Amino acid sequence: MKSLDWKNDSEYMAIVGDLLEKKEVQKLDNYTQHHNGTRLDHCISVSYESYLLAKKHNLDAVSTARAGLLHDLFYYDWRTTKFTLGSHAFIHPRVALRNAEKLTVLNDKEKDIILKHMWGATIARPKYFESSIVSFVDDEQAITEYFDHVRKEFKMKLMKYKEKVIKFI
């Protein structure tokens, strides 16, 4: 993905700084999200990109930034952990909401943003524009992160192939 300069955005940092310092959020750095990058990278990208969009459209940028950061606050590998109660798409927003509520007080909009971010894969429709923004940005990030991974794999294969050809020549 294109690198967003969130660290140098003092207005954004003033909104999410307290959350970024929490060990429960830092822990997301130990989990791979979409092949490429950690869950923490993913959450920050979704949060910051959604925040910029919300700000541009005069929406609630604060709730968007904070809930965007917490939307995937869960601690398991979704590729290997399976649930009997429902799909990962259905379960993890609920787990993330429960974990987020232990970290900070959430308003209704923030709860909706976290709970509905899998809209499309799950039926419940977002109640707020801000929830739709995070849901769309999350999809876009997942696709970008996946194709970044595919592109890197392809490049590596191509380089190995070139090496073989050079040796042969």
Ligand SMILES: [Fe+2]
């Ligand atoms: Fe998610």
Ligand SMILES: [Fe+2]
């Ligand atoms: Fe996500």
